[in-house]
Amino acid sequence: MSIPKQINPDLVKERESATFDVEEFSAWIYDDINLLQMKRLVEEELFKDSPDPIELDYLSYEDVYNRGVKHxxxxxxxxxxxxxxxxxGGTEIYPLLMSGPIGMALMPAGSPLAVHIxxxxRALRSHGTPEQYAKFGRRADNCEIIGTxxxxxxxxxxxxxGLETRADYERKTDEFVLNSPTLTSYKWWPGGxxxxxxxxxxxxxxxxxxEPMGVQLFVLQxxxxxxHEPLPGIDIGDIGKKIGMAGVNNGYLGLKNVRIPRTNMLMKNAKVLADGTFVKSPVSQLNYFPMVYVRCMVVLGNCVLHAEAATITTRYSAVRRQSPINPDAPEPQVLDHLTQQMKxxxxxxxxIxxxxAGxxxxxxxxxxAKAVSRSDYTRLPELHALACAMKASCTYDSTFGIERLRLSCGGHGYLASSNLGNLFAWATAACTYEGENSVLYLQVGKILLKTWTDVLNRKQLMPTMAYLGVCASWNEFPQWSGDWKCLVEALQFTATNKTRIAYKSYNERLKRGLTxxxxxNATGIELTQAAELxxxxxxxxxxxxEVTLQERIKKRSASLNKLLENLLELYLVHTVQRHMADILRFITLTEDHLTSLQNRLEAVLAQLRPNLVAICDGFDFHDKVLSSVLGCYDGNVYERIFEAAKKSPLNQKAVPKSFEQHLKPFMKSNL
Amino acid sequence: MSIPKQINPDLVKERESATFDVEEFSAWIYDDINLLQMKRLVEEELFKDSPDPIELDYLSYEDVYNRGVKHxxxxxxxxxxxxxxxxxGGTEIYPLLMSGPIGMALMPAGSPLAVHIxxxxRALRSHGTPEQYAKFGRRADNCEIIGTxxxxxxxxxxxxxGLETRADYERKTDEFVLNSPTLTSYKWWPGGxxxxxxxxxxxxxxxxxxEPMGVQLFVLQxxxxxxHEPLPGIDIGDIGKKIGMAGVNNGYLGLKNVRIPRTNMLMKNAKVLADGTFVKSPVSQLNYFPMVYVRCMVVLGNCVLHAEAATITTRYSAVRRQSPINPDAPEPQVLDHLTQQMKxxxxxxxxIxxxxAGxxxxxxxxxxAKAVSRSDYTRLPELHALACAMKASCTYDSTFGIERLRLSCGGHGYLASSNLGNLFAWATAACTYEGENSVLYLQVGKILLKTWTDVLNRKQLMPTMAYLGVCASWNEFPQWSGDWKCLVEALQFTATNKTRIAYKSYNERLKRGLTxxxxxNATGIELTQAAELxxxxxxxxxxxxEVTLQERIKKRSASLNKLLENLLELYLVHTVQRHMADILRFITLTEDHLTSLQNRLEAVLAQLRPNLVAICDGFDFHDKVLSSVLGCYDGNVYERIFEAAKKSPLNQKAVPKSFEQHLKPFMKSNL
Known part of the structure; x- marks a missing residue:
């Protein structure tokens, strides 16, 4: 089975039907032509002689790890x-490798060095003193030592x-004694x-x-x-197989009277002096600021996974033909079935x-970050709220979106070689790490409760919360024009009223004597709903x-602007429909309004249909990144499915060993 | 690490708090005390010396298959x-082995003999003549030959x-010549x-x-x-790794001028005579009847997977303690967080x-089936519609439900040893096989369109469609009492109006000249929504x-009836809330109505809280079936997680071989 050199004619046709310039779209979505070019350069360099991901499917658990180290x-x-x-002298492109799609292409099962990088x-730099950075940070940057x-x-x-691991300071030796006092205090999950x-x-x-002094960070060999033998007092190992990410080498760690010098506590903020005096961190507001950065990265990272799945599915749906619409007509591309477009x-x-938003x-x-460096912390709470809400909804939407996309590929989406299962396994992990989604929504909910007090007291609101004050001042929703501004305001008005209702429930509970x-906790359902909205x-x-500001419009061609208008139209109509249960609680819509939204949905799906493949091309994924038999740029799907199947170990000999051992004796015993 | 003999005290407490008799609940949900006892007997027999599923996690792809054959x-x-x-002399318990939870416990990756059984x-029996059954069926029943x-x-x-595989009849040899004329005509996916x-x-x-005579069934060696060598003209092999079910041995098959006698076509219905005369099947209405049976089985099977995931998650959530509600209070069971109960x-x-419904x-x-045996086909369309709609919504709800449950276990849900990933991989496959869900919904939609014509013509409707006629006769929804009957009718009224709207859109399109x-196709979105409802x-x-009929109530204890009332209350309130966007389109509800529903939701969640563990106990899953470190009956979760981790191949020696080979040279090169 050889892969044809030609592009599948259906994909050629799709690309010819595009109404916009793909390269202009790519530069727009990457928001920086330099970043796009850098990405392509790195891909070219790294993919020159990279391994075939299919082979990884059949390695033993141990060899997946060993290859992960090597690669x-x-x-x-x-x-x-x-x-x-x-x-x-710079270091700026290393993260490109270990997190983003390029890293995943090289190490589809993840890298045991990812958490190190x-x-x-980063933690040595942000939490260590200059002396500590000189002692550990430089060696770590240089990979002379590897940490997690x-x-x-x-x-x-x-x-x-609630962490249970203890570090007891001992004055006479000027050391900390580290212990895992219980089974549940074993460190569990750190990558590498x-x-x-x-x-x-x-x-x-x-x-x-x-006396407990709170949670602190300690450097430990x-x-x-x-x-590479574990040091005395250290019980360390692998936590075993997971749903995905077999190469990340997540581990456990138990400590028994392990001693480290006092100077191994990272002391940029809090300190322990030699006499045992504890000096508190002066900047406790900043505790969650680094998490905002990480959550931005998670949003953008899950976006990439979701975009990969969309690209694979769109290309496959343009190549796959199935079920004639009119009997005896030829089978259409499945992308011509309306239900498929809707998926x-x-x-x-x-x-997009x-x-x-990310x-x-x-x-x-x-x-x-600049404001913080001037000790201006005013915008931290609103930024924290947005980062929590976006991390939660993006990871959730991408996880379930990738699975819906996989299902829309039919049976072949279930093949490991489609890579859709792997993308799902990566995406769903992000729903849990860096803040479990429900916990994050509850944090947003608490900030909304505080903000609602400010609304009631007519205090000034933080910029991204200002709509709450505006909408609260309306007795009812202004006349429904149905235009984009109206749809955005409908979502804002609904978020406002969901906040109002949650606040009311919360206060009734306080009056009934709850703390x-x-x-x-008792208002958790309504609070998480308000937070999501x-x-x-x-x-x-x-x-x-982005689509309507004049200064943005002017920078783009007319054809790109037209495309973005269609994308916005679909996004707003679809989002409003999705939240219609809440919207109709607060805004009266007629049957005509609702019919009109459905008509607009169907109309814009038709408008976007000829551009779907080109939009996905514009996401600019290298074939090695997609790593999918269904999603290759050339669309030679069936040949690639077959080629991948041929690599199965069970196809390397005509008769498997279990035939003589088990199957034949079983069948013969039945004669 | 040894597993304690005691039951976790939190689970002891949960079981003591139950307000009903678990054994009575089990007999009720299994609908037959004999079936329940038979299941337990089979489990006892088969699990006596069954293998440890954790070890399967680390076998090579090939050995998973070989073990699957042996087991x-x-x-x-x-x-x-x-x-x-x-x-x-009977055969009735074999299917228990190959499909249900018992089979999955013995072969978590699936069985290469499942499709055979x-x-x-079944197909040899239902499509073959008595002579054909004597020749092939008996040997197959006896496992002397294995087929798919x-x-x-x-x-x-x-x-x-659209199938492309050809069987050409050749008079002079009285044979069929089988061919795979294209790459895409290769058989792909059959288990085993x-x-x-x-x-x-x-x-x-x-x-x-x-001349094409339509699709027929042929027995082929x-x-x-x-x-066990492949016969001449047969290109056969494994299709490679999938998301789950590594043991099922799905394969491909290409045919090149393979000859079989004419009598190998299964001829119970259609026939080919020796002179080449084709005799049509007399019962073409029955083509989709066997699929109804299979779809019932899929519904009940996915129910089991979903129930397993719920059991694992509920027990773990009763054992896991996290995040005090009041500061400095002890950490509660996570099941005491309202958001967790809501999940x-x-x-x-x-x-349930x-x-x-299944x-x-x-x-x-x-x-x-009895009616059909009397040649009475009147109820086939409604049964077909229900089976399609239930198969689609059950597989979808269980798939996404299992994933939400897994996410609610936090990080440890991502461990393979939780078994939740495996349950998901099984459940999601059922969204695709035995009729892709969207295609099924469209078939239901088409039946609804036909039925709506009958509604308009005031014809008599099939029993499970009769509500469409009733609701269509209402000018508006009767006064909203909010009781259970009202909530059921709200769903029926909404399904009716969604059908009406889809019918209207469909007819407008016909008037505009569409076929x-x-x-x-153009009404696909609205039709699938109506079908789902x-x-x-x-x-x-x-x-x-089930909950309200007097004859059913009388058979149950008061405490079980009370439990079932709470379960129904939650189901109806939650389902109505979930479809509120559609309901509010057709039924006017006040703010008080909506607040009341939310209060009822929160109240019944609290009512059910003390019974959750006991309900899951009542599903009666053997620990070997759950096969989960998080879900065992004794709740010794952390010890089991650790025990499973210790089995990782990477924990069998202190230093992995990649250290000297790759990691050390890499770190030293940086000095």
Whole structure:
């Protein structure tokens, strides 16, 4: 079976039917032509002689890990060479490797060095003193030592203050003594911890004279640098098979009277002095600020996974032909079935909406970081609320969106070689890590409760919360014009009223004698709903502004503007329909209004139909990134499915060994 | 690490708090105390010395298959011995092994013999003549030969008439010549086809004198009975790794001038005579009747998967403690967080609703089968519509429900040893096989269109469609009392109006000149929505009748009746809230009505809270069936997680081989 050199004619036709310039779209969605070009350069360099992902499907668990180590080291070396060629001395393209789609293409099962690059080195820089950075950080940046960030335990994830690992300060030796006092206090999950790292940052409860001083960070060597043997008192290993990410080498760690010098506690903020004096961190407001950055990255990362799945599904749906519409007519591309368009097009437009809102959130983070460096913390709560709401809804939408896309590929979506299962396994993990989604929504809900008090007291609101004050001042929703502004305002008005209702329920509970946290728990359903809508109103408004602001319009060609108008139209109509149960509670709509929305939905699906393949081309995924027999640029789907099947170990000999051993004796015994 | 002998005290407390008798609940949900006892007997027999599922996690792809063959043969032998002991000569308990939860416990990756038992032997009986049964069926029943059912092709799944495999009749030899004329005509997906079967039924286009005679079934030997070598002209193999079900051995098959005698076409219905005369099947209405049976089985099967996930999650949520509600209070069971109850309880109640509706559907199938044997086909369309709608919504709800349950277990739900990933992989496959869900909904939609014409013409409607006529006669929804009957009627009224609207859109399209199938395609979104609601109204009504009919109430204790009332209350309130966008389109509800529903939701969640663990106990899953470190009956979760981790191959030596090979050279190169 050889793969044809030609592009599948259906895909040729699709590309010819596009009404816009794909390269202009790519530069727009990457928001930076330089970033796009850099990405392509890195891909070219790294994919030159990269391994075939299909083979990974059949490696043993142990060999997936061993290959992960090898490929991570090789890729890091290549990338370092490239970095030196392009920007000597910099480090900015390393994260490109370990997190984004390029890293996943090289290591579809994840990398045991990812947490080292993304968290260990960053934490040493952000939490260590200059001396500590000189001692550990430089070696870590240089990969002379490999570390991880050991926070979660077998018994605790979300609730940081519940961690049980202890670090007791001992004055006479000027040391901390680290212990895992219970089974549930074992560190559990850190990437690379199992068999890869020789150092880690341990998050533990600091005790001085048996008095708890809160959670602190400690640098700990866990394995010998020469032999890699675990050091005394260290019980360390792999946590075993997971749904995905077999290469990440998540590990466990138990500690028994392990001693480290006092100077191994990261002391940029809080400090322990030699006499046992504890000096508190001066900037406790900042505790959750680094998480905002990570949550931006999670949003953008899950966007990429979702976009990959949309690209694979769209291309396959343009190639696959099935079920004639009129009997005896030829079978159409499945993309011509309306139900298929309804499955795919909203996912594409959701990707774009999150890409825009994630980009805006990241810019807000950068501005706020500057403000913070001037000790201006005013915008932290609103940024925190947005990052929580967006992280929760984006990871949820992408996870379930990828699965719906996979299902819309029919049986072949169930093949490992479609890569859709792997994308799902990555996306869904993000619903849990970096803040479990329901917990995040509850945090947003609490901020909304506080903000609603400000609304009632007519205080000034934070910019991204200002709509709550505006909408609260309306007795009822203004006349329904149905235009884009109206649809965005309908979402804002609904978010406002959901907040009002949750606030009312919460206050009734306080009056009935519940404590504030009890009332929050009891109002949890309504609060999470309000929080979700707050996030969705922000996403819708960001999309609306991007498409309608004159200064943005002027930078784009007319054909691209037309495309974006269609995408916005679909996004708003579809989002409003999706939240119609809440909207109709607060806004009266007639049968004509509702029929009109359905007609607009169907009309814009038809408008977008000829551009779907081209939009996905514009996401600019390298075939090695998609790594899918269904999603290749050339559309030679069936040949690739067959080629992948041929690699199954069960196809390497005519008769499997179990035939003589088990099957034949079984059949013969029945004669 | 040893597993404690005691039951976790939180689970002890939960079981003591139950307000009903678990054994009575089990007998009720199994609908037959004998069935329940038979199930327990089979479990006891088969699980005595069954393998540890954790070890399967680390086998190579090839060994998963080889073990699947061994365990299938062993289990079949044990079961045959049991069958002979209990009911000599019968076969009724074999399907228990190969499909249900017991089979999954023994072969978590699926069995390469499953399609043999479930489809090959059945098809020989239902489509073969007595002579053909004597020749092939008896040997198949006895496992002297192993077969599969080869229908889907690389290029065709849903659309049966599009199959490309050819069977040309050749008069002079009285043979069929079988061919796969294209790459896309390769058979693809049949279970066991890859390396296991030596026979199969091939579904192919019959040609006589180059004239197409439609799709027929042919018995074909594919491998030598002694050597298991593929026979001449047969290109056969494994289709490679999938998202789940690694043990099912799905295969491909290409044919090149393979000859079989004329008598190998299954001729119970259609026939080819020796002179080449084609005799049509007299009962073409029956083509889709066997599928009704299979779809009942899919509904009940996915119910089981969903119930397993609910049991695992509920037990874990009773054991897991996290995040104090009041600061400095002890951490509560996560099941005491309202948001967690909102994630779990609706899934439990959904399982029960589908169990009831699936059971009712199966009884309707049995009645209809009797009618069909009297050549009475009147109820086929309504049964077909219900089976399609239920199969689609049950597989969808269970798939996404299992994933939401898994997410509500936090990080540990991502461990393979939770078994939740495996349950998801099984459940989601059922969204695609036995009729892709959207295609099924469209078929229901088409039946609804026809039925609406009958409504307009005031014709008599089929019993499960009769509500459409009743609701159509109301000018508006009767006064909203909010009681259960009102909630069921609200769903029926909404299904009726969604049908009315879809019918209107469809007719407008016909008037604009579209053909009927084009109009169906263009109305696809509204038709699938109407179809889904039709199914949901049936499920809600079935649940309502079960709980409220006097003859049913009398058979149960007061405490069980009280429990079922709470379950119904939650199901109806939650389902109505979920479809509120559509309901509010047709029924005017006040703010008070909506607030009341939310209050009822929160109240009944609290009522059900003390019974959740006991309800799941009542599903009566053996620990070996759940096969989950999070879900064991004794609740010793953390010890089991650790025990499973210790089995990772990466924990069998202190230093992995990649350290000296790759990691150390990499780190040293950076010095």
């Amino acid at each position: 991570s080291a090789d890729a890091f070396n290549k990338l370092r060479a490239l970095q030196e060629r392009l920007h000597p 993304l968290m260990f080195t 960030y050991a926070q979660t335990e077998l018994g605790h994830g979300t609730y940081l203050r 911890l199992g068999n890869t790292v020789n150092y880690c940052i341990v998050v533990a409860q600091l005790y001085i004279d048996n 866990v394995r010998d640098e020469e032999t 795919i097009t909203p996912e594409i437009v959701t990707v 909406a999150y890409r825009l 980009g805006k959130l990241y810019k807000m983070y950068e501005q706020t 504030e946290p009890e009332a929050v 707050h996030g969705r109103a922000f996403i819708a408004n960001t999309f609306y502004e | 299938s043969a062993d289990a079949f032998n044990k079961l045959r011995a049991l069958q002979e002991r209990l009911h000599p 479930l489809m090959f032997t 059912y080869a229908q889907t092709e690389l290029g065709h799944g849903t659309y049966l008439r 086809l890859g390396n296991t079967v030596n026979y199969c039924i091939v579904v192919a286009q019959l040609y006589i004198d180059n 594919v491998r030598d009975e002694e050597t 779990i309880t609706p899934e439990i109640v959904t399982v 609703a589908y169990r009831l 059971g009712k559907l199966y009884k309707m199938y049995e009645q209809t 009927e199938p084009e109009a169906v 039709h199914g949901r109204a049936f499920i809600a009504n079935t649940f309502y009748e």
